[in-house]
Amino acid sequence: MQKKNTLRADAVKKYIVSWLKDYATNAKVNGFVVGISGGVDSAVTSTLCAETGLPTLCVEMPIHQAESHVSRGREHIEQLKKRFPNVSSVETNLTTVFEMFKSLVPAGESEIKHNLSLANTRARLRMTTLYYHGGINGLIVAGTGNKVEDFGVGFYTKYGDGGVDISPIADLMKSEVFQLADFMGVPNSILKAAPTDGLFGDDRSDEDQLGASYDELEWAMTQSENGKEEKEFSDRELEVFKIYKRLNFVNQHKMNAIPVCKIPHSIR
Template sequence: MIIIDELNKDTEKNTFKIRTFIKRKVQDFKKKGVVVGVSGGIDSAVILTLAVQALGNENVYGLLLPEEESATISTELGARLCESLNVSYEKVPITPILQSLDIYGEKDRIIKKTCPEYDPDIHKTSLVLPALLNNDMLNIPSIRLVKDGEIIAENRLKAKDYLELIGIQNVKQRSRMLIQYLYAEKNNYIVCGTTNKTELILGQFVKYGDGGVDIEPLADCYKTQVYALADLLGVDREIIERPPSPDTWSHYTSDEDFYWRMPIQIMDQLLYSQEYALPIEMIEENTELSEEAIDKAKKHIDRVRSAANYSVSPPAICYLDK
């Protein structure tokens, strides 16, 4: 078995199922259409395209939600996509919301503790983890300082500072969802999410942020399958070839640098092999990894999946005796 071929064998059938799902759910909720947060990335591009095919462009609304640290190209690609599909859209910067909460100031103060040389006027920053398959380094996140495109420092974060930074960064995703529901409710639309199966399994989304939506059409599609959908749908090659990222750090940080810690093709094959309990020999042949490396990667995945239980769980309810 070739795992990648198995993942991508039903791409045309998947497009039909996703379009049908979107149309049916809009009808079930008795709404008129969908709002999509358009990030300039591949997931939202696929969702926007399928939503237009399912509902017509007049029933789809795109929102570009940049902030101070977003890459300029993200907005440009998102706008180009909306225009190519003849979708009405609006750019609503969330920077004022973040400034009112002093998100940038708090972030700068934490980074300054870790990197005393940090100057927000000249340095861009990103949060990274060591590549999982290439070394035996500990699972310790670091702040990377970049100046004029070159990495000039990479310092490890203390656990407390890391948690605070994550909390601060997550406000960005939650602010975006605030805006999406504002537009959805005033237009009698639903909010359509863009989280794929890889992200869902690994908890690679923010609770009540990009995870707080009405429908998740891609939640049963591994990231590798999303790329196949994008190819079939003719999505802009610049979007397809762009490294995926949450785009919440001033230095564009790919998901491979932090979330996956390995190429996405390897991650998806490992997740697929766990889902279908494939034998180790088949995994070795497909991934070209040693049994030791596969075991190490699976332990990492198990840790991440366990931590993700919080993100996917609904609110705990205290039931009273009747």
């Protein structure tokens, strides 16, 4: 598989920070709110927002969260607050809300579907919380999705972490996000941690769920965009390419506009 490209981190950082500041100014909002997970994507997004000089609210939203996720997120927030006076933070523990929700809905017949629905519910509770904090403070929600997640395999929750106002890093591959994180001084604990969505209350990684690493999926995404087909690969490359194509197909409903039933003028 091909070697990853080296990102011009300084130029990219300056461009995104300027884009964020211009957008917020034109939208006449005070600044940004970002959900902090303890992962590299939220760390990079919140740092970019902080670099604008505009108010940036970092929100912790634990729901039976693994301690390693919590400690990494807090380390990042404390570092960010020391570096940028415009950064503040708040914790909204959603565990009780989540447990109440679970007590009010049926489990369903499939344990797999039940657990996945609950995982997505966590993300949607967090989205609601971010918009609440944004609403009372005049802030817009900055998304933390990267390119391979948002436009490659659709690895996010519809109307959960996919429900945002702006997406500052959605044109960066995961490997590029890591390069930017390293350049901007994101804590080493985050840089070394295996990426995880944290939606199941344990330490399962994104790779465990996807069946391939981000480096492999980036490779497959590039091959697909270049018009390559399965017959051109073998062994692990073929396996990864099939994983990518399957996920890209089944998650098109997240990446495409909501279907609208257009009524013909002839029957109006």
